[in-house]
Amino acid sequence: MTESTLQLPGHPEVFVIGDMAYVEDGNGHPLPMLSTVALQQADSVAENIRRILASEVLRPFHYKDPGLLATVGRNAAVARIWGLSFSGFIAWLIWVFLHIYRLIGFRNRIVVLINWAWDYFFYDTQVRLITKE
Ligand SMILES: Cc1cc2nc3c(=O)[nH]c(=O)nc-3n(C[C@H](O)[C@H](O)[C@H](O)COP(=O)(O)OP(=O)(O)OC[C@H]3O[C@@H](n4cnc5c(N)ncnc54)[C@H](O)[C@@H]3O)c2cc1C
Structure with missing residues (x-):
């Protein structure tokens, strides 16, 4: 705390x-x-x-909720952006492209995109916490 x-x-x-x-x-x-x-x-x-x-008074932290994005598996995610809720493949696509967009530097974006594409097409996932029954 x-x-x-x-x-x-x-x-x-x-x-x-x-x-x-x-x-x-x-x-x-x-x-x-x-x-x-x-x-x-x-x-x-x-x-x-x-x-x-600068010997100034400290400011308390206030969280500004920008929405929600989380993956829960292959092709599966949940998203809440601008008051709209998405789930499943569309939310997963938003998750992929927003995360790559937020990375710093063109080289990082390309490397991560290639890595993720490799993992996606060759099922080379290092860890999967939620699986099908
Ligand atoms: C599987 C998974 C999926 C997730 N998906 C999402 C998502 O879709 N959207 C989302 O917003 N969040 C997601 N999260 C949560 C998000 O990753 C974390 O909330 C975020 O990374 C927390 O940032 P952090 O800086 O506190 O910790 P971390 O990002 O974990 O950074 C801590 C760093 O400290 C390093 N470290 C640890 N011990 C030491 C040490 N003794 N000395 C030096 N370095 C050390 C670690 O190697 C690590 O790099 C996910 C998390 C997991 C595990």
Whole structure:
């Protein structure tokens, strides 16, 4: 559990973000272990470290829900974007292309796209947590 600034209680010199952090939303529900949460927390902590160096007051972290994207298997995903919900193959396609788009650098995008295409066509998946019965 962290303070609202993502500092460890009793250890203001330590920040906790991402999957390691237990942070509740405004309704008392824990924020999910998702990359969107981790990325926004990273931005918030970077800004607060800058504020510490400038002797400014720290800002609490507030999560802005950009929607939801998660794969749950081959050709299977769930997505909630701009208030619209998708599931199955369409959601999976959105997941694939949005994740590649969000990668930094053209080379990274091409490498990941080739890797994922290889895994997809040759069933070379390293780990599958959810399988058919
Ligand atoms: C199978 C799976 C599917 C997922 N799908 C989605 C999805 O579709 N959408 C979504 O938003 N989120 C998804 N997530 C969740 C998302 O991956 C995590 O929420 C996000 O990666 C958390 O970021 P993080 O920086 O906290 O941790 P990580 O991304 O796990 O980064 C932690 C890093 O620390 C390194 N590390 C660990 N121990 C040490 C050490 N002692 N010294 C140095 N380095 C160390 C690790 O190697 C790792 O690189 C998925 C997660 C899993 C496991």
